[in-house]
Each structure stands twice: as C-alpha cells, then as structure tokens.
Amino acid sequence: MTYSVIKVSCESCSESYQGVLNDIFQVNGEYATTCPKCNKQTFIKNILNGGILTDEPPLDAVSIMTVKILKIT
Ligand SMILES: [Zn+2]
Numbered sequence: 001m002t003y004s005v006i007k008v009s010c011e012s013c014s015e016s017y018q019g020v021l022n023d024i025f026q027v028n029g030e031y032a033t034t035c036p037k038c039n040k041q042t043f044i045k046n047i048l049n050g051g052i053l054t055d056e057p058p059l060d061a062v063s064i065m066t067v068k069i070l071k072i073t
Contacts, residue, residue, distance in 0.1 A: 005061060006051035008033055012040035020061035025050040030067040043067065 001022065008019040015037040025031070031044040044064070 001055060003054050003057040004051040005054060005057060006044075006047070006064075008042055008044065008062070008064075010035040010038065010040065011042045013038040018058055018061040019044070019064040020057040021051075021064040021066070023066070024053070026069050028070040028072055030070065031064050032067050033062050033064045036062055 002024060004021045004023065004025050006019055006021075006025070007016060009016050013035060015035055017036055019033040021031065025047045027047060029045075029047070031047075032041050033044065034041055
C-alpha cells in the first residue's frame with residue numbers, strides 16, 4: 001500500500017499539519033482534509049508535487065479524502 005504525505009496549511013486557523021492520502025495524488029484531483037486543531041475542512045487542489053511517498057504513514061498524520069478527480073477534456 002502506498003501513502004502520500006503532504007504538508008497542509010489550514011485555511012481557517014493557519015495550523016500546519018501533515019495529511020496522508022491512501023493513494024497517489026492526481027494532479028487534476030481535489031482533496032479534503034480536516035484540521036486537527038479547529039476541525040474545519042481544507043480543500044487541496046492543483047497538487048504539483050505529489051508529496052512524500054511512503055508505505056508507512058506518520059502516526060500523527062490526518063487522513064485526506066478524495067473529493068473528486070476532474071476529467072481532462
Ligand atoms: Zn484549523
């Protein structure tokens with residue numbers, strides 16, 4: 001299993017935390033994560049650098065959900 005770990009900055013409280021996706025980021029994908037400090041969602045789009053690939057995610061990382069993968073037309 002491959003995980004992608006990226007640094008996320010909360011849009012609400014500016015908290016920085018590590019997010020982990022149980023997959024590889026798609027450049028055209030939209031993802032969401034929940035801030036561990038204020039519980040607000042931050043959406044992640046246009047991921048140019050796919051983060052760090054690992055098969056063992058950091059214990060304190062927050063899960064990243066896939067919102068949608070945009071189709072390239
Ligand atoms: Zn926050």
